[in-house]
Amino acid sequence: MAPERITSVSGTALPIRGNNVDTDRIIPARFLRSVSFEGLERHLFEDDRAQAGDSHPLSNPSYQGATLLLVNANFGCGSSREHAPQAIRRHGIRAVVGESFSEIFFGNAVALGMPCVTVSSEAASQLQAAAEENPRTPFLLDLEGMLVSAGPLSVPVQLPTAAREGFLDGSWDATGLLLERYDEVREVAKRLPYISGWR
Amino acid sequence: MPSTLLQKVWEAHAVRKLPNGQTQLFVGLHLIHEVTSPQAFDMLRARGGRVMFPHRTIATVDHIVPTKDQRRPFLDVMAEDMLSALERNCREAGIRMLDLSSGLQGIVHVVGPELGLTQPGMTIACGDSHTSTHGAFGAVAFGIGTSQVRDVLASQCLAMEPLKVRRIIVNGRLPDGVYAKDVILQIIRRLGVNGGVGYAYEYGGDAIARMSMDERMTICNMSIEGGARAGYVCPDETTIAYLRGRRFAPAGDEFDRAAAWWRTLASDRCASFDDEVEIDGGSIRPTVTWGINPGQSVYVDERLPKPAALPSSDRAAVEEALAFMGLDAGQPIAGTRIDVAFVGSCTNARLSDLREAARIVRGRHVAPTVKALVVPGSQAVRAAAELEGLHQVFLAAGFEWRGAGCSMCLAMNQDRLEGREVCASSSNRNFKGRQGSPVGRTLLMSPAMVAAAAVAGEIVDVRTFGRGA
Numbered sequence: 001m002a003p004e005r006i007t008s009v010s011g012t013a014l015p016i017r018g019n020n021v022d023t024d025r026i027i028p029a030r031f032l033r034s035v036s037f038e039g040l041e042r043h044l045f046e047d048d049r050a051q052a053g054d055s056h057p058l059s060n061p062s063y064q065g066a067t068l069l070l071v072n073a074n075f076g077c078g079s080s081r082e083h084a085p086q087a088i089r090r091h092g093i094r095a096v097v098g099e100s101f102s103e104i105f106f107g108n109a110v111a112l113g114m115p116c117v118t119v120s121s122e123a124a125s126q127l128q129a130a131a132e133e134n135p136r137t138p139f140l141l142d143l144e145g146m147l148v149s150a151g152p153l154s155v156p157v158q159l160p161t162a163a164r165e166g167f168l169d170g171s172w173d174a175t176g177l178l179l180e181r182y183d184e185v186r187e188v189a190k191r192l193p194y195i196s197g198w199r
Numbered sequence: 200m201p202s203t204l205l206q207k208v209w210e211a212h213a214v215r216k217l218p219n220g221q222t223q224l225f226v227g228l229h230l231i232h233e234v235t236s237p238q239a240f241d242m243l244r245a246r247g248g249r250v251m252f253p254h255r256t257i258a259t260v261d262h263i264v265p266t267k268d269q270r271r272p273f274l275d276v277m278a279e280d281m282l283s284a285l286e287r288n289c290r291e292a293g294i295r296m297l298d299l300s301s302g303l304q305g306i307v308h309v310v311g312p313e314l315g316l317t318q319p320g321m322t323i324a325c326g327d328s329h330t331s332t333h334g335a336f337g338a339v340a341f342g343i344g345t346s347q348v349r350d351v352l353a354s355q356c357l358a359m360e361p362l363k364v365r366r367i368i369v370n371g372r373l374p375d376g377v378y379a380k381d382v383i384l385q386i387i388r389r390l391g392v393n394g395g396v397g398y399a400y401e402y403g404g405d406a407i408a409r410m411s412m413d414e415r416m417t418i419c420n421m422s423i424e425g426g427a428r429a430g431y432v433c434p435d436e437t438t439i440a441y442l443r444g445r446r447f448a449p450a451g452d453e454f455d456r457a458a459a460w461w462r463t464l465a466s467d468r469c470a471s472f473d474d475e476v477e478i479d480g481g482s483i484r485p486t487v488t489w490g491i492n493p494g495q496s497v498y499v500d501e502r503l504p505k506p507a508a509l510p511s512s513d514r515a516a517v518e519e520a521l522a523f524m525g526l527d528a529g530q531p532i533a534g535t536r537i538d539v540a541f542v543g544s545c546t547n548a549r550l551s552d553l554r555e556a557a558r559i560v561r562g563r564h565v566a567p568t569v570k571a572l573v574v575p576g577s578q579a580v581r582a583a584a585e586l587e588g589l590h591q592v593f594l595a596a597g598f599e600w601r602g603a604g605c606s607m608c609l610a611m612n613q614d615r616l617e618g619r620e621v622c623a624s625s626s627n628r629n630f631k632g633r634q635g636s637p638v639g640r641t642l643l644m645s646p647a648m649v650a651a652a653a654v655a656g657e658i659v660d661v662r663t664f665g666r667g668a
């Protein structure tokens with residue numbers, strides 16, 4: 001597969017407030033009963049939506065077509081299910097901006113080519129407020145300049161170097177990279193006593 | 200240079216530094232199950248790839264298996280589809296599967312250790328966040344997503360960021376009625392549910408050194424609930440004694456050579472850690488979660504927090520949790536009525552857990568309003584428990600005695616909460632909706648505390664339970 005470079009994401013933004021939003025909430029386990037990821041987006045935050053009624057941002061038609069998701073701290077904690085970032089990505093979201101992310105969620109999102117960048121807690125709240133006041137506010141996440149802007153507001157974002165380089169040079173899809181030096185992999189395997197048979 | 204276990208294992212498995220600064224890490228043992236692997240096999244096929252080291256991957260089925268009637272085909276059509284997909288993928292790739300007819304099936308984090316597949320010094324990956332459990336053996340084990348499952352199938356490698364190590368020292372004697380579960384809940388309460396981000400947790404200290412492998416697994420299992428990607432205990436004589444004679448452990452002379460290597464893996468005495476925390480094990484009391492994340496817990500004789508008394512930054516989260524749980528600020532947790540009692544999950548469904556729960560319920564009966572079930576972690580645990588007659592103790596007390604699987608830990612099979620039911624659970628997550636009903640409520644605690652709650656119909660202190668009153 002040809003590597004795809006990801007340098008920026010633009011569009012409107014969907015704010016989901018709250019810390020420690022876990023992957024069971026993003027996609028409840030009963031929707032994992034499938035052998036594919038297809039159609040998962042229909043169940044994104046399903047239980048939260050049902051409980052919040054019309055007040056949930058996902059039930060608000062003004063946010064339709066959003067390409068950025070705005071969240072708070074420890075987003076995506078809990079179960080390692082890739083179904084969570086898959087559902088978000090399949091909903092049309094191309095990048096997530098938040099205060100912090102659980103590590104497994106972050107890694108899963110990288111593997112899908114969906115950057116998760118962090119901002120200060122104050123900035124997260126300002127960005128969310130901008131999207132809440134006017135859902136049509138244009139957002140731009142610039143991974144080269146490491147900034148996210150919402151209309152006139154512009155704040156710096158953080159992204160670990162490895163992930164950033166991966167997006168910028170298209171190497172975020174690790175499989176190819178991991179297969180490149182197959183001989184070296186065999187060498188390491190041979191050196192491990194539990195593989196070589198405890199000689 | 201003195202090094203930590205993490206550094207030693209990492210170095211032994213590092214293939215190379217990737218251009219982006221990550222490490223390409225060889226995965227010594229890859230465990231797969233039916234929920235997070237079928238998409239990975241599909242992705243691999245779509246790229247024309249093949250499974251590179253089929254003998255380093257082992258499959259089991261746990262999340263979706265019915266625990267009542269396990270005859271094939273399952274009545275649950277989707278569960279049957281998921282299991283057949285796994286069987287087909289394993290057959291095609293030449294991967295060994297511990298299926299329902301093998302007598303070896305069970306929750307992936309229970310069967311790996313009990314079969315001796317999990318060994319010190321390995322890197323272990325599985326598409327499941329509680330893979331940290333295997334760290335109890337001094338392995339470096341982490342949960343991965345489905346795209347990474349694809350990577351491991353394709354290359355037996357992962358691209359990983361280095362981890363820092365926080366040493367958590369638990370000293371002192373745990374009081375009667377206080378278990379490994381209480382220790383880890385206490386660690387999470389103290390360090391927070393995201394306190395471990397960026398870290399592996401190394402558990403040490405004399406309380407950990409005295410623990411059995413089962414107890415160490417309970418601790419390492421919930422590292423992820425504290426935000427840590429991995430958790431481990433350095434291998435010692437307890438680890439080695441546990442592994443001797445296990446089905447997939449080395450045998451004969453090989454075992455001795457293996458044990459000699461395992462003994463070299465522990466963190467060096469003067470290794471330096473990125474952070475150290477000390478916990479007084481003697482002061483820990485039986486712990487119960489009252490909220491919607493595993494850090495929201497209190498000792499059984501404490502009262503729930505009052506939002507008004509908290510710093511404003513913490514208030515909203517506590518209010519949200521109290522409202523969801525239908526509990527009042529400042530109320531005692533003891534006396535909270537329960538509807539369901541669940542002894543199970545990869546945290547607490549090994550033989551020693553079942554023994555502790557059985558000890559509490561022996562000669563007693565589950566409260567009439569409570570539905571109680573025991574779901575052993577594996578077929579082997581179930582068989583061993585039956586050999587000791589534990590199933591009779593549970594059945595006589597009014598518990599259901601089920602087949603092995605994840606069951607009500609995440610309710611992907613028929614075992615689930617209904618409506619607003621409150622469940623006393625020995626599992627690891629109390630997130631909203633976790634046990635199958637979007638508005639169901641979960642209180643996490645040790646298996647002994649679950650057993651006591653089942654009998655009393657409400658949360659009670661296992662230290663004084665049954666001592667007259």
Ligand code: SF4
Pocket residue numbers: 261262306307308327329544545546604605608609626627
């Ligand atoms: S028992 Fe629960 S936590 Fe453990 S693997 Fe199964 S679903 Fe996951």
